[in-house]
Amino acid sequence: MTSDINVAGVERWASALGGAALAAYGIRQLKDRSPSGAALTAAGTALIYRGATGHCPMYSAAGINTADSRDDTRTALSGARGVNVQETVTISRPADELYRFWRSFELLPSFMHHLVSVEQLDQCRSHWVAKAPAGRTIEWNAEIINEIPGELIGWRTLDGSEVVSAGSVRFKPAPGGRGTEVRVRLQYDPPGGKLGSTIAWMFGEEPSQTIREDLRRFKRLMETGEIPTTDGQPRGNR
Amino acid sequence: MKAVVWHGTNDVRVERVPDPTILNPRDAIIRVTTTAICGSDLHLLDGFIPTMKAGDILGHEFMGEVVDVGTENTRLKVGDRVVVPFTIACGRCFFCERQLWSLCDNSNPNAWMAEKLYGFSGSGLFGYSHMMGGYAGGQAQFVRVPFADVGPIKISDGLTDEQVLFLSDIFPTGYMAAENCNINPGDTIAVWGCGPVGQMAIKSAFLLGAERVIAIDDVPERLKMAQEQSGAETVNFDDEQVFDRLKDLTGGMGPDACIDAVGLEAHGHTLDSYYDKVKTATMMATDRPNALRQAIHACRKGGVVSIPGVYGGFLDKMPFGAAFAKGLTFKMGQTHVMKYMQPLLDLVQEGAVDPSFVITHRLPIDQAPEAYKTFRDKKNECIKVILKPHGETVH
Numbered sequence: 001m002t003s004d005i006n007v008a009g010v011e012r013w014a015s016a017l018g019g020a021a022l023a024a025y026g027i028r029q030l031k032d033r034s035p036s037g038a039a040l041t042a043a044g045t046a047l048i049y050r051g052a053t054g055h056c057p058m059y060s061a062a063g064i065n066t067a068d069s070r071d072d073t074r075t076a077l078s079g080a081r082g083v084n085v086q087e088t089v090t091i092s093r094p095a096d097e098l099y100r101f102w103r104s105f106e107l108l109p110s111f112m113h114h115l116v117s118v119e120q121l122d123q124c125r126s127h128w129v130a131k132a133p134a135g136r137t138i139e140w141n142a143e144i145i146n147e148i149p150g151e152l153i154g155w156r157t158l159d160g161s162e163v164v165s166a167g168s169v170r171f172k173p174a175p176g177g178r179g180t181e182v183r184v185r186l187q188y189d190p191p192g193g194k195l196g197s198t199i200a201w202m203f204g205e206e207p208s209q210t211i212r213e214d215l216r217r218f219k220r221l222m223e224t225g226e227i228p229t230t231d232g233q234p235r236g237n238r
Numbered sequence: 239m240k241a242v243v244w245h246g247t248n249d250v251r252v253e254r255v256p257d258p259t260i261l262n263p264r265d266a267i268i269r270v271t272t273t274a275i276c277g278s279d280l281h282l283l284d285g286f287i288p289t290m291k292a293g294d295i296l297g298h299e300f301m302g303e304v305v306d307v308g309t310e311n312t313r314l315k316v317g318d319r320v321v322v323p324f325t326i327a328c329g330r331c332f333f334c335e336r337q338l339w340s341l342c343d344n345s346n347p348n349a350w351m352a353e354k355l356y357g358f359s360g361s362g363l364f365g366y367s368h369m370m371g372g373y374a375g376g377q378a379q380f381v382r383v384p385f386a387d388v389g390p391i392k393i394s395d396g397l398t399d400e401q402v403l404f405l406s407d408i409f410p411t412g413y414m415a416a417e418n419c420n421i422n423p424g425d426t427i428a429v430w431g432c433g434p435v436g437q438m439a440i441k442s443a444f445l446l447g448a449e450r451v452i453a454i455d456d457v458p459e460r461l462k463m464a465q466e467q468s469g470a471e472t473v474n475f476d477d478e479q480v481f482d483r484l485k486d487l488t489g490g491m492g493p494d495a496c497i498d499a500v501g502l503e504a505h506g507h508t509l510d511s512y513y514d515k516v517k518t519a520t521m522m523a524t525d526r527p528n529a530l531r532q533a534i535h536a537c538r539k540g541g542v543v544s545i546p547g548v549y550g551g552f553l554d555k556m557p558f559g560a561a562f563a564k565g566l567t568f569k570m571g572q573t574h575v576m577k578y579m580q581p582l583l584d585l586v587q588e589g590a591v592d593p594s595f596v597i598t599h600r601l602p603i604d605q606a607p608e609a610y611k612t613f614r615d616k617k618n619e620c621i622k623v624i625l626k627p628h629g630e631t632v633h
Contacts (some may be wrong), residue, residue: 092335222330224344
């Protein structure tokens with residue numbers, strides 16, 4: 001049905017070069033027995049592969065080329081090594097409305113509590129600021145690598161970011177007029193060096209729980225217009 | 239403001255706390271004119287409900303006057319007189335849209351706690367543990383009501399607080415318990431527990447067409463109330479074997495439906511009830527379900543066991559074999575209060591029912607700590623306590 005080549009020419013070269021750099025960096029880290037080094041090496045290798053073959057496993061997995069795309073985000077990021085999280089929630093709103101809200105990245109901090117801000121740099125690239133331990137922040141740039149309006153947004157962090165991560169959110173109409181099944185997949189570098197531990201801190205000891213709470217707040221905001229809370233209510237002496 | 243505050247098992251106090259404020263756009267603040275102590279509050283007093291924290295404000299049966307509304311609340315206005323349902327519901331999720339209000343997906347901020355214990359979370363509740371949302375309750379001078387454009391029902395001036403207060407919980411709870419029995423002409427309904435919910439269930443079973451209702455308890459004044467107020471027949475389990483008596487009263491068939499209006503703190507004189515007391519006292523079990531066991535055992539074949547009584551955890555020695563062998567149907571859960579408020583208000587307005595008949599004690603809020611114990615210990619013929627938070631004349 002489709003050719004295996006799903007990456008355009010210029011991007012192939014960029015991938016190959018970027019991948020080589022990433023792999024080299026990763027190999028250097030590997031000497032220090034850093035797990036993130038292995039991940040970077042794997043990521044870099046995959047990018048070289050992508051550049052050389054014109055086929056990106058992340059792209060095809062996330063369904064960039066085809067209408068019948070699968071929503072698998074086993075990315076080139078770190079092969080099977082990274083932390084993979086998948087959570088689903090059904091929201092009683094149309095897919096298109098949910099997609100449009102999510103796609104306005106600057107609104108994401110309203111329900112993702114670890115985020116401080118998101119700034120859209122251009123149509124594809126965005127700048128993210130998140131909370132880090134000890135009142136610090138951590139920042140990274142991300143790009144959309146896959147997008148089907150009303151259906152799917154796939155992203156990954158840009159080379160050179162402090163955080164190495166990729167993910168997707170898919171909006172699929174639920175049966176029986178129940179609204180939309182929203183499925184988030186997220187993959188990030190396993191805890192290793194300093195950066196690894198920051199992202200691990202961000203997603204907590206149970207990353208799936210963190211994503212689940214983000215999705216729960218998204219659902220509540222979209223269904224009810226607000227996020228239920230008791231913060232600030234009166235209580236007696238503790 | 240003054241509020242009734244939980245500090246631990248057997249430790250409920252009246253304290254000065256800050257006034258509530260609007261926190262979300264659909265909120266309202268209610269000045270509470272009348273509130274009540276519910277039988278289920280006694281489970282909190284007795285320490286049976288997990289995830290309570292010292293400082294929690296109690297109370298989920300209350301009504302009053304709207305004194306502030308959030309920016310998105312277009313349904314209520316300052317000055318409205320309302321009764322507030324004890325279940326908090328968003329009105330827009332899958333469950334609310336299907337009238338399953340007490341299963342609202344969105345109103346419990348601590349849903350993850352309930353999910354850990356139950357798999358999924360029900361709605362948030364006022365003043366009923368952090369697992370159920372951690373919302374400050376209405377045994378206070380003021381209370382914040384989330385999603386106040388969905389739950390509260392407006393009341394006209396012609397009705398007294400006492401006539402309508404119980405639309406917040408026990409009247410709909412008793413009514414739903416009876417409705418769950420699928421009552422057909424000629425049916426006999428047996429009701430375990432003649433506390434306020436039991437009284438409402440008995441009254442409602444007759445409203446829904448039951449031929450006979452048999453009330454089971456060991457507190458004489460409660461049995462007397464069931465008989466006098468609703469025309470129930472009575473069985474005192476101190477004096478009689480419940481199973482034998484029910485069988486005898488129903489021509490050997492057993493009741494068509496059995497309502498357990500007792501819940502997790504049943505006390506009885508059967509062997510299994512002592513076993514439960516020992517097990518719960520030694521933390522080896524969470525609930526004392528002997529009323530439920532009896533209901534399952536006594537129910538006729540193909541009948542319904544309806545459970546408005548609250549259960550919290552893992553029930554020991556359930557006669558599931560009997561339930562299976564007899565093909566019983568179980569109906570249970572927190573009440574979908576919003577589904578019943580308007581039709582029941584209509585009944586009150588028409589004069590068909592006056593739920594205030596259960597009230598035995600009317601007290602200022604300062605006496606709440608004693609009132610909890612009086613109610614729990616069933617002293618002074620106490621059946622239902624209402625509290626006046628602002629010290630209006632108590633008659």
